[in-house]
Amino acid sequence: MGIQTAEFISSPVPLGTAAPVFQKTFSSSKKVKRAVLELSALGVYEAALNGRRIGQFVLAPGWTSYRKRLQYQTYDVTELIRQDNTLTVGVGNGWCVGRLAWNGHSHFWSDETALIASLTLEYTDGSHEEIRTDSSWLSAPGAVLFSELYDGETYDARIQPSDWKPVKIFPFSKDVLIPQEGEEIREIEELKPVELIHTPKGETVIDFGENIAGYVRFKVKGNAGEAAELSHAEVLDKNGNFYTENLRSAKQKIRYICAGGEEIYQPHYTFQGFRYIRLDQWPGEVNLEDFTAVVICSDMKRTGFFECSNEKVNQLYRNVIRSQKGNFIDVPTDCPQRDERLGWTGDAQVFIQTATYNYDVRRFFRKWLHDLKADQFADGRVPYVIPAVLETDDSAADSGIKDDGEKNSSGWADAAVICPWQLYLAYGDKSFLAEQFESMKAHVDWIRQSGDNEFLWNTGFHFGDWLAIDCEEGERVGPTDVGLIATAYYAYSTSLFVKAGKVLGSDMTEYEELYKKIRREFNHQYVKGGKLTSDTQTAYVVALSFDLVDGPEAFAERLAQLLRENGNKLKTGFIGTAYLMTVLSKYGYDDIAYSLLLQEEFPSWLFSVNQGATTIWEHWDSLRPDGSMWSTSMNSFNHYSYGAVAAWMYSVMGGINPVESAPGYRHVLLRPVADPRIQFVNTSLETRYGIIKSSWKRNADGKVTYRFTVPEGSTATIVLGGKEEEADPGEYVYTL
Numbered sequence: 001m002g003i004q005t006a007e008f009i010s011s012p013v014p015l016g017t018a019a020p021v022f023q024k025t026f027s028s029s030k031k032v033k034r035a036v037l038e039l040s041a042l043g044v045y046e047a048a049l050n051g052r053r054i055g056q057f058v059l060a061p062g063w064t065s066y067r068k069r070l071q072y073q074t075y076d077v078t079e080l081i082r083q084d085n086t087l088t089v090g091v092g093n094g095w096c097v098g099r100l101a102w103n104g105h106s107h108f109w110s111d112e113t114a115l116i117a118s119l120t121l122e123y124t125d126g127s128h129e130e131i132r133t134d135s136s137w138l139s140a141p142g143a144v145l146f147s148e149l150y151d152g153e154t155y156d157a158r159i160q161p162s163d164w165k166p167v168k169i170f171p172f173s174k175d176v177l178i179p180q181e182g183e184e185i186r187e188i189e190e191l192k193p194v195e196l197i198h199t200p201k202g203e204t205v206i207d208f209g210e211n212i213a214g215y216v217r218f219k220v221k222g223n224a225g226e227a228a229e230l231s232h233a234e235v236l237d238k239n240g241n242f243y244t245e246n247l248r249s250a251k252q253k254i255r256y257i258c259a260g261g262e263e264i265y266q267p268h269y270t271f272q273g274f275r276y277i278r279l280d281q282w283p284g285e286v287n288l289e290d291f292t293a294v295v296i297c298s299d300m301k302r303t304g305f306f307e308c309s310n311e312k313v314n315q316l317y318r319n320v321i322r323s324q325k326g327n328f329i330d331v332p333t334d335c336p337q338r339d340e341r342l343g344w345t346g347d348a349q350v351f352i353q354t355a356t357y358n359y360d361v362r363r364f365f366r367k368w369l370h371d372l373k374a375d376q377f378a379d380g381r382v383p384y385v386i387p388a389v390l391e392t393d394d395s396a397a398d399s400g401i402k403d404d405g406e407k408n409s410s411g412w413a414d415a416a417v418i419c420p421w422q423l424y425l426a427y428g429d430k431s432f433l434a435e436q437f438e439s440m441k442a443h444v445d446w447i448r449q450s451g452d453n454e455f456l457w458n459t460g461f462h463f464g465d466w467l468a469i470d471c472e473e474g475e476r477v478g479p480t481d482v483g484l485i486a487t488a489y490y491a492y493s494t495s496l497f498v499k500a501g502k503v504l505g506s507d508m509t510e511y512e513e514l515y516k517k518i519r520r521e522f523n524h525q526y527v528k529g530g531k532l533t534s535d536t537q538t539a540y541v542v543a544l545s546f547d548l549v550d551g552p553e554a555f556a557e558r559l560a561q562l563l564r565e566n567g568n569k570l571k572t573g574f575i576g577t578a579y580l581m582t583v584l585s586k587y588g589y590d591d592i593a594y595s596l597l598l599q600e601e602f603p604s605w606l607f608s609v610n611q612g613a614t615t616i617w618e619h620w621d622s623l624r625p626d627g628s629m630w631s632t633s634m635n636s637f638n639h640y641s642y643g644a645v646a647a648w649m650y651s652v653m654g655g656i657n658p659v660e661s662a663p664g665y666r667h668v669l670l671r672p673v674a675d676p677r678i679q680f681v682n683t684s685l686e687t688r689y690g691i692i693k694s695s696w697k698r699n700a701d702g703k704v705t706y707r708f709t710v711p712e713g714s715t716a717t718i719v720l721g722g723k724e725e726e727a728d729p730g731e732y733v734y735t736l
């Protein structure tokens with residue numbers, strides 16, 4: 001019974017002509033008690049029973065490393081069953097068959113789209129019947145003439161599938177089928193246009209006010225054969241014209257051919273990253289109420305909230321949330337708009353702590369980490385992106401990109417260890433560690449045999465402090481020694497692996513010893529005369545964050561000095577920024593951390609807010625005050641990495657921190673740090689023990705009143721004014 005007994009079927013419709021529609025008609029002779037459909041596809045599907053859409057999963061079955069893991073979904077369709085039934089499923093290219101990455105490759109996991117389904121009918125008399133995909137199904141070209149995730153969709157509403165032909169059985173292993181693991185991608189919000197703009201170039205542009213990932217639903221009235229055509233963009237250029245250069249080769253174009261009459265359309269197998277649309281063709285008059293931007297995202301529960309007295313900081317926080325939504329579309333991606341949108345491990349690693357505060361990301365990351373484990377090379381290296389499309393292994397040999405033996409960068413590959421550990425801390429669930437333990441070990445073991453000596457990671461390619469401000473002109477890798485960063489990450493990953501092993505009750509002596517030696521070697525190689533050999537902000541951040549130096553106070557003071565000398569401005573990139581604020585607070589430099597947060601001059605978080613950002617940018621000056629842009633090719637306006645600052649907002653401004661010995665907030669450390677430049681902070685976090693609240697407010701007399709809620713089932717340590725207090729569930733108020 002079930003999907004395992006069905007066959008994958010593919011369509012006789014040639015690939016590249018139209019997205020196929022599959023169909024099966026059947027009658028149920030007896031009264032149906034329950035009807036359950038199991039369904040999956042190579043590609044992305046939309047299913048309907050008797051003309052009614054099944055489920056709400058957008059771009060189902062989501063994105064996994066399909067040759068190893070293919071999710072199927074289960075829908076209760078009892079309500080939709082009639083006596084005579086038609087089950088229809090359209091399948092678009094999606095991630096599995098469509099184009100991915102910037103190098104023109106497609107068909108990463110399959111050369112054709114295919115479908116697999118089984119519908120179990122349970123009759124009231126106790127008997128069962130099963131409708132499965134097999135050679136009796138029919139297929140015809142559908143109205144979707146073209147659809148690619150990056151490039152958009154062409155839809156001809158005049159087409160009704162009619163030329164039905166028998167399907168082919170498609171050879172694909174059923175062993176890889178797994179029940180849905182992640183969250184479903186759903187439509188989660190709708191936005192109405194805020195402005196109709198006529199640009200200097202004469203373009204008709206609609207502004208939705210926020211940079212999002214999703215698509216536009218529109219109502220159009222045209223004669224049969226007339227077309228509506230929309231382009232999508234994140235920003236306008238310095239003259240106020242529609243700007244698409246940063247999308248690189250991604251076309252993000254929707255073309256709809258009218259059937260005549262009033263029609264409503266939204267794309268089926270694609271999504272766009274955008275704030276603006278340009279109407280390249282539009283039949284009749286433009287009415288703003290005919291356009292709705294639909295936000296899509298993995299359907300995660302929001303758990304964290306933050307606000308403070310500074311409206312610009314609040315805008316920054318909202319931008320972090322928006323960038324998480326825009327990039328948590330089944331896989332944690334770098335960006336949702338250009339010809340990339342990939343599961344970059346480094347980005348996920350630096351952002352995961354923030355992600356766990358904002359949303360319940362357990363299912364989301366569990367699924368992705370399973371893909372990471374599945375795509376990890378046999379020798380332990382972790383691909384740059386998961387699902388792996390930038391390199392090959394045995395099962396993806398046809399992607400044409402050769403494994404050059406180097407696809408493994410520090411700070412990126414370490415996601416294999418850091419992500420499960422952060423999930424364990426935030427949710428207290430050991431299974432994250434147990435499930436990933438072998439993958440963590442393989443990562444550490446690979447590094448161990450790859451360096452010049454066992455205790456250094458100083459060979460191979462590394463992204464280093466990617467996109468750092470202190471990069472040489474035209475460079476993308478910052479000046480901090482990549483060997484220093486890599487060895488620091490090697491030590492960090494090993495230390496977390498040791499902790500994970502201990503939680504699971506394993507004997508970790510060997511790796512404890514290894515850790516000590518890596519730390520010693522780090523000091524030997526990278527500490528000279530009480531300073532780090534790279535005297536950069538990022539070098540101090542990693543050394544301090546990962547506890548690698550003795551007498552850390554002097555190193556922290558050097559970091560503080562570097563920041564002060566630079567006018568309280570950061571110089572960091574992806575690696576340094578992630579832990580910069582937390583390191584400053586760890587060593588008592590909260591005032592400098594606040595200064596960095598409140599800094600409005602370039603480079604800073606609020607610089608982007610002042611520039612009108614509604615999401616986190618890839619680069620500190622993605623858009624400059626004079627309207628110019630730092631780059632055309634590496635310039636995403638929806639890139640969450642630098643949003644890692646929100647973890648500091650929750651943990652230092654709000655003071656809510658998980659505790660390693662009682663993770664998942666069974667015990668919580670409440671340690672807010674107030675600053676005279678902020679009048680109040682309110683934070684809350686929903687945990688499995690209830691809602692933790694922490695807030696503070698500056699009174700007229702200059703004193704600060706702190707309020708905490710410790711939920712039932714949790715206990716807390718409250719740290720204020722240098723004093724510590726143990727707290728049971730309840731409400732607490734202090735003024736000092």
Ligand code: BGC
Nearest residue numbers: 334335340344346347463466
């Ligand atoms: C991505 C990043 C990623 C980086 C690797 C870029 O193209 O957008 O976010 O981490 O490459 O350095």
